[in-house]
Amino acid sequence: MSTHVGPIDVDALRARLDKAATAATVAGVDALLITPGSDLRYLIGAGGSSFERLTCLVLPVGGTPVLVVPKLEQPGYAAVPTGELGVDVATWVDGEDPYALVRRALKGTDRVAVADMMPALHNLSLRDAIGGDQVLAGPILRELRMRKDASEVEALRKAGAAIDRVHARVGEWLRPGRTEAEVGADIAAAIVAEGHELAEFVIVGSGPNGASPHHSLSDRVIEAGDVVVVDIGGPVAEGYNSDSTRTYVLGEPRDKDVWDTYAVLQAAQRAAVDAVKPGVTCESIDAAAREVIADAGFGEYFVHRTGHGIGLDVHEEPYIVGGNDLVLEAGMAFSVEPGIYLPGRWGARIEDIVIATDTGVESVNNRPHDLVVLPA
Template identity: 45%
Template sequence: MRSPFEHRIAACQRRLERVDAALAVLVPGPNLTYLTGFEESPSERHLLLFVPQIGDPVVVAPSMYDAQLRTLPIETLAVRLWDDDDDPLEEIEAVLAELLATVDDGRSSSGDDGSPTVLVDDRMWATFTQDLRECAPAATFDLASRVLEQLRIRKDDVELEALRRAGTIADRVSLEIRSRGTELVGTTEAELADEIERLLAEHGGGDPAFETIVASGPNGARPHHHSGDREIERGDPIVLDFGAFVEADLEDGTGRYPGDQTRTIVVGEPAAEYERYEQVHETVREAQRAAVDAVEPGVTAGSIDRAARDVIEEAGYGDAFVHRTGHGVGLEVHEPPYIVADDERELEPGMVFSVEPGIYLEGEFGVRIEDLVVVTEDGVERLNDSPRGWETGDDVRS
């Protein structure tokens, strides 16, 4: 039985044929992890995966990675190693010559001028791109997102299971923080952010998926506030945005998938200076509900943004909704599809993205409510299910 990664490589090769490209070249990052299960940070050393339209994939890597690469669940993967006293370009040039030779017999793809088309990782460092151009001067270069984006945008069952677990962990932490109610008074934003991350780990999460946001009082009007030394006061609205990575069950390979949830709560009752808070919170909640209800296969990403924005504009806060309604989530916390105005991409089953409308009133407060959702065959599934209201302590409601 083929591993999930062998299926993904085969799907990549089919898409290479569809877009008339000879091969894709990937570097350490989410695309390489998606296809192989190998996770490593980018470095100055040449570590490149070559996926040809026809034939077996090849990885060129420093010899220090030999043991790791040979345990990957891809039987056909050829490993070509170089030592620190070698010139890696010699090996890369040889691999390119072998793989691009298929162009000559008409079995692979070439550009309009007869040159082979090589797709490079969108985030490949310029130095590696230049090296590839030097090693294959006759090739035409384009971006690997032409094939990888469409593969990664629809999550398979293993990925969805991991995303559901990440959502459940975020839900548990959200409930625990809410339950503390007025115990939060006097805690600084930074202290509460640290506590949230401790709880995420305690409930089974890995590293935080992004910098945890705790934005209290007027700081909530900054969508990407950095948690600071402000102490939480009774009656404060508090924007809480957090999540943790979890490992997918991918045999011997790696794949980390994040949670991402936002709730806006109040310690006690909203203070007098936040007299508009309850109305604003209900407006954001209704906007999120409208957007989630609009999700189904075939509708556009832009129409989901419009469903949320219509509610907020009708309430008179259109200028205070200053960001898109959502973003895709997978191996990266932000990836396609983007739920943004006028985006005509049609939603398909298996797409996962956030729905997170917000209203931000400078100098007063902010409200954001966010869940991850997955497009199903006939509608939508929320991956978060913790209360979305503002009440805390003994007054928590759904």
């Protein structure tokens, strides 16, 4: 993970730091310890990189935040407006003890929440240095992160439009005689060309490979009649991610049940999106898609949750899955992506990123949901 710094909104970041400190108080901890990753980017605008040298934002509930950072890596955070954010910076060099700097910033506090993805190397060393009780920071920060503000929603719209442009071009590369890997390389280049920082993931699942939801790329040669699942995404400059799936077919599908089965999938995805509005539960959205697929006799072939939250991470809260009784609120953003996977034969998925609004739902992806027929 690089120390890339995207567009900075000082007021928004300052508000996030204040809200995070308040949330920590409510959770019964005295400080958050946030190492490089998406939580750090959410709070100060830069995600940083986690190496053997400790970088850590110490966010006490009643004091001044301190960014502990190796002196040699401090230039990577030069674009972070620490002064305007009210964040002190404490640097250290090899041979000094960075964990002592964290202990000093905590001012005797030992009830802390640590970043979920903090490397064990640092977590165990911090535990030795400060003692006390430690819990995960993720459950505290996710309450903030899964409710997107206006700037975050705009970044998701930008990402959605960019990945839509890539799907509109898939016909340039997807054709019989090419391998999945060759097609995937062209798609990855287009993801960057159409406005992303990088291609976070590219799935091209042709024929029987499409029946594996997390298939990536292979040397399989795409054939006429193949159904092909293309699931792609990545971050834009603001750090927010796209994630969209469309299903293609090269000429007339080899299997004659494709059209009727795909129609079931379309109805399921539409039912789930139509069910999105504030006040309903995540599990009810999952049920809306699952019921359509199960009623058509394909229940056992829908093998994953209906969706996942998205933002600075491709997968984050809220998860659209059975058993999750979390109530949707305006600003929550997530995928709606039911699929039908017939082992050894073919698979299909339709995925849009949607955002719950005050009155219903907004989709940031607007490509047609039809099975896309390309020349064979």
